[in-house]
Amino acid sequence: MARTKARAAAAPALTAEAIRKAYRDMLLTRTIDERQWVLNRAGKAPFVIPCRGHEAAQVGWGSALRPTDFFLPYYRDLGVVVACGYTARQAMLSLFGKAEDLTSGGRQMPGHYGWRERHIITGSSPVGTQVLHAVGIAYASRLRGEDAVAATALGEGTTSQGDFHEALNWASIFKLPVLFIVENNEYAISVPQHKEMAVQDVSERALGYGMAGVTVDGNDFFACYEATFQAAERGRRGEGPTLLEFKTYRTVPHSSDDDDRAYRTREEVEEWKQKDPITRMQAHVLAEGILTKEEDEALWREVRAEVDEAIAYAEQAPYPKVEDLHRHVYGE
Numbered sequence: 001m002a003r004t005k006a007r008a009a010a011a012p013a014l015t016a017e018a019i020r021k022a023y024r025d026m027l028l029t030r031t032i033d034e035r036q037w038v039l040n041r042a043g044k045a046p047f048v049i050p051c052r053g054h055e056a057a058q059v060g061w062g063s064a065l066r067p068t069d070f071f072l073p074y075y076r077d078l079g080v081v082v083a084c085g086y087t088a089r090q091a092m093l094s095l096f097g098k099a100e101d102l103t104s105g106g107r108q109m110p111g112h113y114g115w116r117e118r119h120i121i122t123g124s125s126p127v128g129t130q131v132l133h134a135v136g137i138a139y140a141s142r143l144r145g146e147d148a149v150a151a152t153a154l155g156e157g158t159t160s161q162g163d164f165h166e167a168l169n170w171a172s173i174f175k176l177p178v179l180f181i182v183e184n185n186e187y188a189i190s191v192p193q194h195k196e197m198a199v200q201d202v203s204e205r206a207l208g209y210g211m212a213g214v215t216v217d218g219n220d221f222f223a224c225y226e227a228t229f230q231a232a233e234r235g236r237r238g239e240g241p242t243l244l245e246f247k248t249y250r251t252v253p254h255s256s257d258d259d260d261r262a263y264r265t266r267e268e269v270e271e272w273k274q275k276d277p278i279t280r281m282q283a284h285v286l287a288e289g290i291l292t293k294e295e296d297e298a299l300w301r302e303v304r305a306e307v308d309e310a311i312a313y314a315e316q317a318p319y320p321k322v323e324d325l326h327r328h329v330y331g332e
């Protein structure tokens, strides 16, 4: 479903090793996500923002970029940070608000991912602020003479905010290497897409800013990877930003505080569960002989054990000390 001015050389073919890693990252993301939900329901974790259903989109874009690029994920992007090396332990430490939490030392709500060494820039809770930050970072990076791109993600609902339009306009005027990645899951909490905007595809909005816009199947890891790689290459060549739309669906409520039965049918959810991105990737790795059935089963066991261990570790880890309250506010 390519749209405007989006031509670029194809990504080099992924090696079996890279495909295996992507599949593992998707599986780890799903397993962390499912267990976090259970921990919430068991009364052990106050708040969870799930990513279930978005794994192909997230691991797809997270693994198509370089460590020198800048990542500005949004709250749902566990799969992006996992593709960058974020571990199950880190996810659970953050969930429980423990001192060792990589992203904020236990200060932030879960889902506010930040990791200086991996160029992952933490976001704020008001949706869409990261979109403007990405533009500023791309501009700064260009002034420094680097060839990095800044990639930021958001939901389709967030594209109705002013910040989004200002960011696209500026980035396109200055031909900045920014990837605006919209994970379109058809809802902004309870509001369906047709009440959020009058266009069918978010990528149509690219036209109004004179930039490339691309819509792909967000449940297809390879499509998301390829589209991101190509958009990044265009950005590095000075051809400007791209608006990428990955059409997907969250198969669980918006957050642990939401009840999606109030605004969508079980039939609709079931229909999307049949298009599960992990089942699809599993079918691919088995059909291509990248993993045997036995290796696949072993991988699932290994990932589950990793998440069990992470929960046990994070549960007993200490909370931040009261004396440390003011740390991380000013540079040291």
Ligand SMILES: Cc1ncc(C[n+]2csc(CCOP(=O)(O)OP(=O)(O)O)c2C)c(N)n1
Pocket: 076, 125, 126, 127, 154, 155, 156, 157, 158, 159, 183, 185, 187, 188, 189, 254
């Ligand atoms: C400026 C602002 N308005 C409202 C909210 C409350 N809120 C949090 S997430 C969300 C829905 C966003 O939907 P979308 O952009 O489609 O992303 P999704 O959660 O579906 O991935 C809203 C309204 C907020 N955090 N910030």
Ligand SMILES: [Mg+2]
Pocket: 155, 156, 157, 183, 184, 185, 186, 187, 188, 189
């Ligand atoms: Mg949405």
